[in-house]
Amino acid sequence: MAFVLLYMLLDRATVYFQMSEGITAWYPPVGLSFAMMLGVGLWFAPLAYIAGTLASLVNFGESPASLSFWLVNVAVTGGYGAAAVVLRRVLRVSPQLRSLRDVLRFVGVAFVASLFVAVSGCALFVRSKFLEPQAFFTGALYWWICDAASLVCFSPFLLVHVVPRVRQFAGLPAAPNALPRMGHRRPGLPRVRRVLETILQLLSIPFTLWAIFGWDLARSSELYYLFFIPVLWIAVRRGNHGASTGIFILGAGVMITLHFFSVDLHRLVMLQFVLLIVSLAGLCLGSLIAERTASQREAQRSEERVRLLLDSTVEAIYGLDIRGRCIFSNPACLRLLGYAHSDDLLGKDMHELIHYKRADDIRYPREECPISTTFRSGQPCLAPNEVVWRADGTMVPVEFRAHPLTRDGEIVGAVVTFVDISQRKRAEKELLLAKEAAEAASRAKSDFLANTSHELRTPMNGIIGMTELILETPLSAEQREYLELLRKSADSLMVLLNDILDLSKIEAGKLRLEMAEFSPVLDIEDSLKLMRPRAEQKGIRLTWQIDNGITGTLVGDPTRLRQVLLNLIGNAIKFTERGEISVHVELGSVSDQRVVLAFTVRDTGIGIPKEKHGLIFEAFTQADASTTRKYGGTGLGLAIVSRLVDSMGGKISLESEPGRGSAFHFTATFGFPIASSEVAEENSMFRGVR
Numbered sequence: 104m105a106f107v108l109l110y111m112l113l114d115r116a117t118v119y120f121q122m123s124e125g126i127t128a129w130y131p132p133v134g135l136s137f138a139m140m141l142g143v144g145l146w147f148a149p150l151a152y153i154a155g156t157l158a159s160l161v162n163f164g165e166s167p168a169s170l171s172f173w174l175v176n177v178a179v180t181g182g183y184g185a186a187a188v189v190l191r192r193v194l195r196v197s198p199q200l201r202s203l204r205d206v207l208r209f210v211g212v213a214f215v216a217s218l219f220v221a222v223s224g225c226a227l228f229v230r231s232k233f234l235e236p237q238a239f240f241t242g243a244l245y246w247w248i249c250d251a252a253s254l255v256c257f258s259p260f261l262l263v264h265v266v267p268r269v270r271q272f273a274g275l276p277a278a279p280n281a282l283p284r285m286g287h288r289r290p291g292l293p294r295v296r297r298v299l300e301t302i303l304q305l306l307s308i309p310f311t312l313w314a315i316f317g318w319d320l321a322r323s324s325e326l327y328y329l330f331f332i333p334v335l336w337i338a339v340r341r342g343n344h345g346a347s348t349g350i351f352i353l354g355a356g357v358m359i360t361l362h363f364f365s366v367d368l369h370r371l372v373m374l375q376f377v378l379l380i381v382s383l384a385g386l387c388l389g390s391l392i393a394e395r396t397a398s399q400r401e402a403q404r405s406e407e408r409v410r411l412l413l414d415s416t417v418e419a420i421y422g423l424d425i426r427g428r429c430i431f432s433n434p435a436c437l438r439l440l441g442y443a444h445s446d447d448l449l450g451k452d453m454h455e456l457i458h459y460k461r462a463d464d465i466r467y468p469r470e471e472c473p474i475s476t477t478f479r480s481g482q483p484c485l486a487p488n489e490v491v492w493r494a495d496g497t498m499v500p501v502e503f504r505a506h507p508l509t510r511d512g513e514i515v516g517a518v519v520t521f522v523d524i525s526q527r528k529r530a531e532k533e534l535l536l537a538k539e540a541a542e543a544a545s546r547a548k549s550d551f552l553a554n555t556s557h558e559l560r561t562p563m564n565g566i567i568g569m570t571e572l573i574l575e576t577p578l579s580a581e582q583r584e585y586l587e588l589l590r591k592s593a594d595s596l597m598v599l600l601n602d603i604l605d606l607s608k609i610e611a612g613k614l615r616l617e618m619a620e621f622s623p624v625l626d627i628e629d630s631l632k633l634m635r636p637r638a639e640q641k642g643i644r645l646t647w648q649i650d651n652g653i654t655g656t657l658v659g660d661p662t663r664l665r666q667v668l669l670n671l672i673g674n675a676i677k678f679t680e681r682g683e684i685s686v687h688v689e690l691g692s693v694s695d696q697r698v699v700l701a702f703t704v705r706d707t708g709i710g711i712p713k714e715k716h717g718l719i720f721e722a723f724t725q726a727d728a729s730t731t732r733k734y735g736g737t738g739l740g741l742a743i744v745s746r747l748v749d750s751m752g753g754k755i756s757l758e759s760e761p762g763r764g765s766a767f768h769f770t771a772t773f774g775f776p777i778a779s780s781e782v783a784e785e786n787s788m789f790r791g792v793r
Contacts, residue, residue, distance in 0.1 A: 346389025
C-alpha cells in the first residue's frame, strides 16, 4: 500500500511539474518501481502494474475501455521487470552499485529497457489513435529520455539508501551480491569540518541551479556543464553514497526549477541529455571512489592482521632490505635482543648489530653468514646452530631461518625468523650425558657378564672333567644314572655360560673374528655330520647341498661360521618332530677381494607366526613363552646368530608360517688367501660364477 501510494504521489508530482502537455524532465515513478523490483524482488511487478493503472485513471483521466490502456502498463512493467531479472540473475549486479562494472551494466540495461518501453508504449498509443503516427519517433524519444533520466537519477538513490532499509524492515536477507555499506567519514578529519563540508555540498546544488536558470547572464549562455561541479565534488569526497544522493537532489531540483523558469522544448531535451551525462559521470566516479576506499580499507585490515600475527607470534622476526638493513621487527625480536623500541633496529645493519661474531668471539665475516647466502642464491636457508648478541653484550644461541623477498623475480630483501634454543641446548647436553652414562652402564654390565661367565666356565670345566673321569670307573647302575644326569646338566649349563659369554662379548665390542684360511666345503660338511646323529635320534632326516662352484680355501672365522650353523640346525632339530631338515649353500657375489656365501636352513617344524619374526632375534626372546617349558633353551641362540652374521658382513632373514616349518636365510662374507700362483688359479674358479 505504501508503494502504490508513493507511486501515485510521484506520478501526480510529475503531472504538476510538467513543462508542457505530456512533457517533463523525468518520470520518478519508473525509477521507484525499477529500484524495488531490482533491489527487493519481482513480486513488486504486480504492484507496479496496479500502481501504474491507478495513476493513469486518477492523474491522467485515461479511459480503461481501450485495450491499449491495459497493454501500455503491461509493456512498462514487463520491460522493467525483465531488466531487473537480467541485472540480478544474469549479470549478477550488486543492487547497491558497489563497483564501476555494476554501474556500467546497470546504466546499459536501464537504457535498453527504457528504449524498449518507450517504443512499445508509443506504438500502442499510435494503435489506439492516442498519438499521431507522424509523432511516433518524437514521442518515443521524449519518453525514452524522460524514463532514462529517472532510472539514472532516482533509482540509484533508492538502491543505495532506501532498498537496504526496506529489506531490513521486511525481515529479508541482504540483497544478492550486495556488499556491506562503506562509511563515508574520512578518518582524521575533524567533525566540524565534516559538517561544514556537507552543508556546502548541499548548498552548491541550489546555487548551481540558480546560476544556470536564475542568473540572466548564465541563462543566455546555457551553462549546463556547471552541473558537473557539485556532483563530481560530492562523488570524490563521499563515493557512491554521496554521488547517488547528489544526483537525486540535482534531478529533483531541476524538475522544480523548470516549473518556475520555463525553457523551450529544445533546451529541455538538451538539459535531459546533460543530466544523463552528469549522472553517469557521478555514478562512475562515485563507484571508483568507493572501490578505492574499499581496497584501502581492506589493505589496512590486511596490514593490521599481519601486524597482529607478527606481534602475537613467539618467534622473533625481522625484515631486511637488499643492503641488509632492518625494515621491520616484531615485539618478540625486540624482547629477545633486549631493545625497547623498534626504532632501535630500523635502518640498522643487522649483521653488524647482532651477528658480528661467533660464539668463540671470532669475527663473523658477512660473506659466511647464512643470510648473505640467501641474498646471493635466492634460496631459503636454515642455520640450526647460530648465536646473536643482545643489546647488553650477552650471547644467545638461536636457530635461524631466512627466506628471500622477491618482486618481479628480483630479490629485494629477506625475512628472518629465529628462536632462542638455550633450553634445547641444555636439554641436548643433559641427554648426551644421560646417553653416555647409559652406555657406560651397559658396557659395565657387559664386562661384568663377560668376566663372570668366564670365571664360571673354569669350575664348570672341572665338574665336567671329573664327571667324565668318574664315569670311566666301575659304578653301580644307580650311580651311573645319577652321574649321567649330572653330566647332562653340566653340559647344559656350559652351553648357557658360553652363550652368555658370547653375547656379552658382542655387546661389549670385544668379540674378534679369527682371520684364518679354511676350506668352506670341509668345515661345513664336518658341522653337518656332527649334527646328523642328533637328528637321527628323533627320526628326522638331515640333508645338505653345497654349490659345486664353492672350492678351494677362503679367509674367515670357521669357528663362528660353524657356531651359526650348529645353532640354526640345533634349533631346527629341537622344534621339528618329523620330516626333514635341509641345508643349502650357494655361491653369491664374487669380486677380486671377497666372496659371499648364501646359506639356507629349512625345516618342517612347528613354524613361527609372522608377527614374531622380528622378535626372535632379540636376546632372551622366543616366539612363545611356553616353548621354554616344552623345548627348553634361553632364547639367546638366535640373538647370538644374528650378531655373528652381522659381524661376518652378512644379513639374516626368516620365512615361516605356523605348522609349515621355517627357513632361515643368511649370508657371510669371506676373503681370499694371499695370492700364490696356485692359490690364485684355484680361486679363479669363483670368478665368472653368477
